[in-house]
Amino acid sequence: MTESLPVRIFPDRTAASRTLAEEVAALVRSINDSGRPAVLGLATGRTPLPFYAELIRLHREGKLSFARVVTFNLDEYLGLPGNHPESYRAFMQKELFGHVDIPVENIHIPDGMVGPAELEAHCAAYEEAIRAAGGIDFQLLGIGRTGHIGFNEPGSPRESRTRRVELDPITRQDAAPAFGGLEHVPEYAISMGCGTILEARRIALLAWGSAKAGIVREALTGPVTDQVSASFLQDHADATFYLDSEAGAEL
Ligand code: PGA
Secondary structure (H helix, E strand, O other): OOOOOOEEEEOOHHHHHHHHHHHHHHHHHHHHHOOOOEEEEEOOOOOOHHHHHHHHHHHHOOOOOOOOEEEEEOEEEOOOOOOOOOOHHHHHHHHOHHHOOOOHHHEEOOOOOOOOOOHHHHHHHHHHHHHHOOOOOEEEEOOOOOOOOOOOOOOOOOOOOOEEEEOOHHHHHHHHHHHOOHHHOOOEEEEOOHHHHHOOOEEEEEEOOHHHHHHHHHHHHOOOOOOOHHHHHHHOOOEEEEEEOOOOOOO
């Protein structure tokens, strides 16, 4: 089948993550050498774990400093304080930020505790902070079984910006084990929009395992549609899928 954007298939997730981590480290160094901070868009979930492990390894080996890295995370659950173990702020601290030399003021994650009255302004300020940082140089993505990138569930317009989103039942189901039951999974989140994500200069979407093979095929070879927000990447100038052999099995 013909894919409409570059796809790299690796024997396993470790090999894929190692390759991408080295590429990102080189990108950070070259942007820093040009005299400005590198701006990374980051993701959560199970998928980025081996990639973050590789970034930490490169940092420990002295090959990657986060001293001049600015980060923006894709999303956060609404209603979860940053110290809740399932919040994405806690996830990032545990899986990456706590192990590298990133200045705390360089980290941006939507605030899950923002009240309804401040929500719109909070989302607009998030967009403004991305702009003020010069835009995102590199955006990391996973893909949900609904085809979401960030929490842009089916029906999310291509032009959508950072906003409150309702989680798809499939997404909540997938999160239920981590929360100890569906009833504890938040119903809403704040997410960068498809339009926000598509403005990143370079994008890598990672997917591992056979459960993702079907949606990966749809995103790459199906129509560009808001029913599969990852399909919007087909029109991006510099987006690549990094897959293990199982996630790439249906291509
Ligand atoms: P996962 O989630 O990495 O936990 O599979 C991916 C996603 O929902 O984007």
